[in-house]
Amino acid sequence: MSQEIERKFLVTGEYKSKAYEQSRIVQGYISSARGRTVRVRIRDGKGYLTIKGASNASGTSRYEWEKELPLVEAEELMKLCEPGVIDKTRYLVHSGKHTFEVDEFYGENEGLVVAEVELASEDEAFEKPDFIGQEVTGDVRYYNSQLMKRPYTAW
Secondary structure, three states, X not given: OOEEEEEEEEEOOOOHHHOOEEEEEEEEXXXXXXXXXXXXXXXXXXXXXXXXXXXXXXXXXXXXXXXXXXXXXXXXXXXXXOOOOEEEEEEEEEEOOEEEEEEEEOHXXXXXXXXXXXXXXXXOOOOOOOOEEEEOOOOHHXXXXXXXXXXXXXX
């Protein structure tokens, strides 16, 4: 089983000038049930199908499986998704030996900017860039599957 270990933070400072790559992402959920999500994502002209399991008690770790799909298949699967779409630009920023993925959301989640860092273990040390704010790891409101149901602008 593939385990995803990550920590999530709100972004409070300037990050775009530090990014070495960016891409637009549109994603929907075939299933957004808590504890098991099935996501369809279109990024850079490619499709992806991702299945995620329940998070552990701290919210830092969970099962994740992902498979690349032809774009046409991802577009067809998007038609099966629950109502609501996540639309965002992802910026990649190096910090020490890690890469932070900074997501700037659009549409009903406009104004929300969140950064995630993937780790090898839950207690792995990492360098926080200066744009990192409050940690929101484990706060389900910031899960993309929940932002689709209860958008940031409705909080």
